[in-house]
Amino acid sequence: MRKYITRRLLLMIPVLIGISIIIFSLINLAPGDPYSSMIDPNFTAADKENMLNAIGYYEPLPVKYVKWVSRAVQGDLGFSIRYKEPVVSVIMRSYGNTIFLTLISLSISVLIAVPLGVISATHKYSVFDYIVTVFSFIGLSIPVFFLAMLMIKFLAFDLDLFPISGMQSIGSGYTGIRSFFDHLHHMVLPIAVLGLTNMASLMRYTRSSMLEVITQDYIRTARAKGVKERVVIYRHALKNALIPIVTVVCMSLGYMMSGAILTETVFVWPGMGTLVYQAILNRDYPLVTASTMLIAFFILASNLLADILYAFLDPRIKYN
Numbered sequence: 001m002r003k004y005i006t007r008r009l010l011l012m013i014p015v016l017i018g019i020s021i022i023i024f025s026l027i028n029l030a031p032g033d034p035y036s037s038m039i040d041p042n043f044t045a046a047d048k049e050n051m052l053n054a055i056g057y058y059e060p061l062p063v064k065y066v067k068w069v070s071r072a073v074q075g076d077l078g079f080s081i082r083y084k085e086p087v088v089s090v091i092m093r094s095y096g097n098t099i100f101l102t103l104i105s106l107s108i109s110v111l112i113a114v115p116l117g118v119i120s121a122t123h124k125y126s127v128f129d130y131i132v133t134v135f136s137f138i139g140l141s142i143p144v145f146f147l148a149m150l151m152i153k154f155l156a157f158d159l160d161l162f163p164i165s166g167m168q169s170i171g172s173g174y175t176g177i178r179s180f181f182d183h184l185h186h187m188v189l190p191i192a193v194l195g196l197t198n199m200a201s202l203m204r205y206t207r208s209s210m211l212e213v214i215t216q217d218y219i220r221t222a223r224a225k226g227v228k229e230r231v232v233i234y235r236h237a238l239k240n241a242l243i244p245i246v247t248v249v250c251m252s253l254g255y256m257m258s259g260a261i262l263t264e265t266v267f268v269w270p271g272m273g274t275l276v277y278q279a280i281l282n283r284d285y286p287l288v289t290a291s292t293m294l295i296a297f298f299i300l301a302s303n304l305l306a307d308i309l310y311a312f313l314d315p316r317i318k319y320n
Contacts, residue, residue, distance in 0.1 A: 016300070020065075028061055068289070076088075077289075088290075091290060094270055098273065100187075101194070102253070104191055105198070108195045113200075117205070117210065118207075118233065120207045121208075135203075136201075138200070139201075147196065155189065163186050166186055166269075166270075167269060167270055168182050189267060194263055201248060202248060202252075206241070209241040210237060210238070212241070218236070219236060222236055250309070254300075265277045279291060
């Protein structure tokens with residue numbers, strides 16, 4: 001296993017290099033420049049040219065890429081044009097908020113969706129199964145941003161139960177335990193949106209995977225031997241049905257760790273999604289490049305995590 005992980009990590013290097021070339025080229029070949037939207041009567045054309053020359057905007061693309069890579073391998077991802085500080089500092093300030101939001105929402109969706117999917121599969125074509133199926137299709141069909149707007153309309157505006165946006169109440173000055181609960185209050189709606197969308201797909205995958213497993217011969221043999229139904233379902237069937245579920249969970253983790261852009265933007269949550277959106281709007285090339293590379297890295301890491309978990313779930317899987 002150790003050799004396999006090492007080999008996979010080494011294979012990630014050329015993949016990341018290829019991704020970096022594509023991302024860097026697309027971002028730097030996009031029309032416009034970082035100062036094209038700046039509106040300031042004191043900002044002359046000569047000032048703009050001097051600033052563009054200072055950031056190396058007119059250098060050939062291969063030269064800019066080589067300079068960026070040489071700095072990146074040393075931990076220097078550039079200087080944010082919008083925030084006027086190192087890109088690493090900007091990303092680190094936002095990434096903790098995304099991790100916090102991601103882990104809670106994904107944990108809740110897994111804890112709810114997997115048991116519901118198992119019950120739905122073991123009670124096929126029952127009323128409960130139909131209810132779970134309808135709920136799953138609704139969750140898969142509704143766009144994320146529309147679900148977020150519905151929650152804001154009914155739960156924030158009409159019922160006034162939760163705040164609309166942000167991470168904390170502006171001007172509240174809360175400290176200690178009150179600050180903690182204020183943060184939790186602001187997290188409810190973003191977590192609900194992310195959790196419900198992931199829950200819908202997880203329930204469908206769990207149900208279909210369980211339906212395939214419980215028809216296998218070894219499940220019928222276990223039942224014929226008098227093994228309790230609960231043991232058959234949760235110890236024998238669910239363990240073997242977890243492989244496709246792990247794939248979905250790990251891919252969801254990679255997507256959410258990169259910042260659920262729509263969800264964070266709608267709720268103005270100060271995480272990676274909002275950061276990437278603002279960086280794109282302001283043509284902050286160094287920040288967009290670094291953020292996109294970080295997204296690619298976490299997606300590759302989530303794939304590696306899924307492969308590692310396969311070996312723990314199924315002893316028949318061996319990596320040489």
